[in-house]
Amino acid sequence: MEDAEIKAVIETLLFISGESLSVNRIKNVLEDVDLSKIKSLFWELQHEYEMRSSGLRIVEIAGGFQIATRPEFAGWIKKLKKVKQSSKLSRPSLETLAIIAYKQPIVKAEIEDIRGVDSTGVIKGLLDKHLLKIIGRKDVPGRPILYATTREFLQYFGLREISDLPTLKEFTELMEEDESITTSEAQSITAIES
Amino acid sequence: MSYQVRLEVFEGPLDLLLHLIKKDELNIYDIPISTITQQYFEYIDLMKELNLDIAGEYILMAATLTHIKSKMLLPQEEKVGEEEETEDPRAELVRRLLEYRKFKEAAEDLCEREDIWRDVFYPKNEVSSEFEEEEVMLDVGIFDLIDAFKEIIQRMPDNKTSIDIIPEELTVRGRMSALIERLDVTGPEGLTLWALLEGDTTRRAIVVTFLALLELAKLHLIRLLQIEGDDTLRICRISSNDEAGEAEGGDADDKETD
Numbered sequence: 269m270e271d272a273e274i275k276a277v278i279e280t281l282l283f284i285s286g287e288s289l290s291v292n293r294i295k296n297v298l299e300d301v302d303l304s305k306i307k308s309l310f311w312e313l314q315h316e317y318e319m320r321s322s323g324l325r326i327v328e329i330a331g332g333f334q335i336a337t338r339p340e341f342a343g344w345i346k347k348l349k350k351v352k353q354s355s356k357l358s359r360p361s362l363e364t365l366a367i368i369a370y371k372q373p374i375v376k377a378e379i380e381d382i383r384g385v386d387s388t389g390v391i392k393g394l395l396d397k398h399l400l401k402i403i404g405r406k407d408v409p410g411r412p413i414l415y416a417t418t419r420e421f422l423q424y425f426g427l428r429e430i431s432d433l434p435t436l437k438e439f440t441e442l443m444e445e446d447e448s449i450t451t452s453e454a455q456s457i458t459a460i461e462s
Numbered sequence: 463m464s465y466q467v468r469l470e471v472f473e474g475p476l477d478l479l480l481h482l483i484k485k486d487e488l489n490i491y492d493i494p495i496s497t498i499t500q501q502y503f504e505y506i507d508l509m510k511e512l513n514l515d516i517a518g519e520y521i522l523m524a525a526t527l528t529h530i531k532s533k534m535l536l537p538q539e540e541k542v543g544e545e546e547e548t549e550d551p552r553a554e555l556v557r558r559l560l561e562y563r564k565f566k567e568a569a570e571d572l573c574e575r576e577d578i579w580r581d582v583f584y585p586k587n588e589v590s591s592e593f594e595e596e597e598v599m600l601d602v603g604i605f606d607l608i609d610a611f612k613e614i615i616q617r618m619p620d621n622k623t624s625i626d627i628i629p630e631e632l633t634v635r636g637r638m639s640a641l642i643e644r645l646d647v648t649g650p651e652g653l654t655l656w657a658l659l660e661g662d663t664t665r666r667a668i669v670v671t672f673l674a675l676l677e678l679a680k681l682h683l684i685r686l687l688q689i690e691g692d693d694t695l696r697i698c699r700i701s702s703n704d705e706a707g708e709a710e711g712g713d714a715d716d717k718e719t720d
Contacts, residue, residue, distance in 0.1 A: 283585055335585055342581030356576060360473055366568035382561055385474035385519050425572055426579035436564050
């Protein structure tokens with residue numbers, strides 16, 4: 269198959285998939301084409317969309333690629349049809365998600381330690397929205413539940429993977445004074461990297 | 463008597479303290495503890511006046527502030543022989559405030575992302591139903607099962623309390639073996655939740671089936687699955703030899719996104 273044809277196939281698959289498509293899933297369809305080829309054609313396709321100022325673009329999101337509209341055209345979409353949009357997340361929800369995103373897997377007590385308030389209800393709401401999932405129990409007394417973010421979380425916030433999040437700001441002044449900060453900071457960095 | 467007071471909403475005591483520090487441009491590393499304690503109490507009093515429920519966390523922080531304040535008032539004891547520097551009584555509080563502030567900033571970043579990405583739309587997967595698509599089975603958690611049952615119970619015509627005459631044989635244990643027997647016959651594709659509940663006409667019977675399913679799931683004898691894009695829950699039997707492989711399969715699904 270010629271590159272142009274493969275690219276057209278990829279575009280077709282992107283168009284109908286309805287969810288983010290990973291390079292591996294494309295590979296399952298285009299068996300004879302190797303991964304690096306698929307990847308580079310993805311980039312090419314993405315570039316072509318950009319070049320011709322298309323209303324659509326190809327975004328890298330939730331571990332794959334997806335055709336998406338541009339946020340600046342949202343107004344037109346909403347004029348065409350009523351878009352059912354869920355309400356924005358509350359501040360407690362965002363705070364809790366941020367903590368979990370950077371420190372996952374994490375138990376409720378650790379979240380509450382940072383926030384300084386009870387977080388049971390917030391966590392339940394985020395589980396219902398599938399932005400969080402339970403991934404097991406921590407091997408400590410009481411076997412508390414461990415929480416982590418989901419693929420839907422990445423999709424919702426337009427992230428390719430969790431490491432796309434900006435690194436937490438460092439507080440150098442304090443670190444000189446307090447060793448414990450340095451360790452918690454280091455932990456959060458490894459959590460992001462892993 | 464009605465009066466309006468502009469009162470910012472705080473997420474908790476740490477949020478309130480950060481607000482007080484920012485408002486007066488205080489140095490977070492050198493908090494004037496008596497000033498801040500006083501302001502904190504003023505805020506608590508205001509909440510009381512407004513008849514707001516004051517969460518326990520606020521009271522705890524009030525106690526902590528008072529404790530720190532009293533410690534600061536005590537003369538520093540020079541401990542002869544001990545090399546360790548006495549820690550600033552505020553250190554722990556400062557550490558918590560900074561830690562909290564980090565995530566508050568991270569939350570703001572997420573909020574900005576939310577604003578942008580809420581306005582991004584994707585082509586819908588409308589074609590998929592026209593294709594004889596290979597069914598992608600998703601592993602379902604306990605909460606999905608609970609949701610499904612909630613729905614079923616709500617949909618039951620007779621929601622009123624009625625006196626059920628329960629035959630003796632309605633036990634969770636009995637239902638468990640009955641379910642296993644049925645699932646063993648049906649093979650790997652399993653049965654839908656609806657099919658399993660067909661014989662259950664009372665709320666009680668549904669609850670017994672529900673408990674039996676939970677117990678079976680806990681014992682890893684069954685698996686709860688959902689076909690992608692469909693809410694119907696399916697229940698399949700896990701045979702003891704493929705259990706390990708299946709469990710790994712579930713993990714691999716997640717990893718694919720990396």
